Amino acid sequence: MGKEGFKYHWWGKGDIDASFGIFFDGFSKILTATGIMTMVFGMPARIVIGKVVPGIGLAIFLGNLWYFYEARQLAVREKRQDVTSQPFGIGASQLSGWLYLIIGPVYWQTKDAELAFQVGLAAAFIGGMVEIAGGFAGRWIIDNIPNCALMGNMASSAMVWLSIVGLAMVFDKPVYGLLPLFIIIIDYLGKADKRFAKIPSGVAAILIGTAVAWAGGYQTWGQFEQSFASLGFYPPSLSAGDIAAGFKGIVPFLPVIIPLQINNFLSTLQGLESARMAGDTYPERRSMIMDGVSTIAGSLFGNPFPTTVYFGHPGWKELGARAGFSLVNGCLYLLICTTGLTGVLMAVIPTEAVMVLLIFVGFSVTDSTFRSMDKKYYQVIFLSLMPILFQYMQTLISSAVQAAGGVLEAIPAQDFAEYSVPIEGIMYLGNGGFLTSLLLAGLLACVVDRRYKMAGSFALVMSGCAAIGMIHCPGIELLSRPGIIFGVIYLTVAIFLFSKGCYFEHQPDGQAEGRPDQALGKRAVG
Structure with a gap:
């Protein structure tokens, strides 16, 4: 035909x-x-x-x-x-x-x-x-x-914005949110190899x-x-x-x-x-x-x-x-x-009864990521979690202060220090947390692969992003005080990594920079 x-x-x-x-x-x-x-x-x-x-x-x-x-x-x-x-x-x-x-x-x-x-x-x-x-x-x-x-x-x-945020919402309304969550989790753990067996349980959880x-x-x-x-x-x-x-x-x-x-x-x-x-x-x-x-x-x-x-x-x-x-x-x-x-x-x-499905999505994405990765990269993934987790902490603190009728920026850092809250550290890491997570993970992954010059390039990008306020700063601003501090630190890290890369390139035993083990374009993930 x-x-x-x-x-x-x-x-x-x-x-x-x-x-x-x-x-x-x-x-x-x-x-x-x-x-x-x-x-x-x-x-x-x-x-x-x-x-x-x-x-x-x-x-x-x-x-x-x-x-x-x-x-x-x-x-x-x-x-x-x-x-x-x-x-x-x-x-x-x-x-x-x-x-x-x-x-x-x-x-x-x-x-x-x-x-x-x-x-x-x-x-x-x-x-x-x-x-x-x-x-x-x-x-x-x-x-x-x-x-x-x-x-x-x-x-x-x-993990942070679906699973952790969702769990907080569900436990805020445990009477009708917790049982659906356990239905989803038990089904997920019990039928991990039958992805589409979760559909009836999802509907049942909501009902x-x-x-x-x-x-x-x-x-x-x-x-x-x-x-x-x-x-x-x-x-x-x-x-x-x-x-x-x-x-x-x-x-x-x-x-x-x-x-x-x-x-x-x-x-x-x-x-x-x-x-x-x-x-x-x-x-x-x-x-x-x-x-x-x-x-x-x-x-x-x-x-x-x-x-x-x-x-x-x-x-x-x-x-x-x-x-x-x-x-x-x-x-x-x-x-x-x-x-x-x-x-x-x-x-x-x-809302909380529906949110359990998104909690599951967060677990599923994280699980498939670890299943697809070489174990040597696990620490990279854990470290990439930190800026995003601190971004969530920053959002919680800011929202709590506003709910109390205040403004976070108006509260001196020493007031937080009295209660052992390192507010400046939370803010530095939380500001631009998504971008910090991506760039930091790239740098660390290149270090694992011994691609030191590429790691140095990531450090240079981080230095530039800090200098213009894309990361660690409360807003986009050229050469603010935090921008200068973090920009100089990342620039120093870049110089160290480039020098380390040059050293390995000239080793007589051929210990040159490694190559990445994985590329998304070579195989499917998830």
Whole structure:
């Protein structure tokens, strides 16, 4: 049969399972984000339900529509019925990063929900540009930055901003949050080699947590009735003016946006590589660019969160899914997000019961990272965790002080010292924690591989980032006091590493600099 006579049957036996699994996984992020913005941050529903959620629905609809089309084109080109589209949605670590490191801090400091929304949109717009640049530079980055540094940074982010933050939220509401958590963890530990056996337990965990919350009076009929007031039609509205306004306050968040989005397009690369190994080869650069385009399009219509290709393609393919789940999920997201049904679902399902799924995602990403790494890099990954953990500590301290009616910057460091709180150390390591984590992991991984000159290059980059305030400083500023201190220290480290590299190059026994053992482009991870 010629290509003209081939017809791709885009609905397979596994598309129902894939539709349910990906919908609950993806929509749990939307419910969590909506709950955190409205209930934890206290942002008004007119912004969250009226602007943010419709923008999310549009972005995910457009992205899923594209990946449905891409799978159909691949099937027609290769005349195969077993082509599976790539799962698509909001990245979990990007969601938590945007919430707790961009939108939340702006709102806590200014109490201006509109400004927090605008800065979040501007950050997503820039993040989309970084994703598009990744389509051209991503392969160079993964060929030159050690894989364990890239994956360690991602695993550290997932562990802190998904698992640790999620655990704190669950234990804050243990009555209806703890039992679902144990259901997920027991299923995960008991069926570690059956990744998709977790789907029914995830649904069961949410249902049990919801039932307990209603039985205990934490979710009430009054709240449920009030939620119907938000029902209506909320078409995505053009937010170009909001993005322009948000650019005025975006500079301090560049050290968060850039490394987060590097991880985002690396996740896309990993998804593409795993799809290729499963038999579906999609154009690498085009897919990465389309991720960025969908993120930018979403930001132009109110979505402050970056979008990306998910992991999981091989598992859904194994179940017999094709491309139908992408079309179904895209339409469902658009329908729910533009009708106010998200508010109704929030009144039915407590945020903490859904958060357990994201806790599992954090564990899963960290677990797959350690499984894929040589043991000699474990210390690199542990050390890359530290800046991000301190960034979380910094966020907690700052939020607690603001909740008490104070401002962290107005409290002298000696007041903290009286209670054995090394506040300056926490702030130095927390400022720009994502970028510090990535660069420090790269430096240490090169040292492990005895690539001392490359390690020196990482130290030089750290010196430059410190000098302009990208790391260790409260904001972007050329040659601030912390910038000078850390810049000189990292410059000294760079000189030492370069001299060490030159020494090994001239050893008579041929003890030259080593080569990295792993590269993401050579094999799939996760």
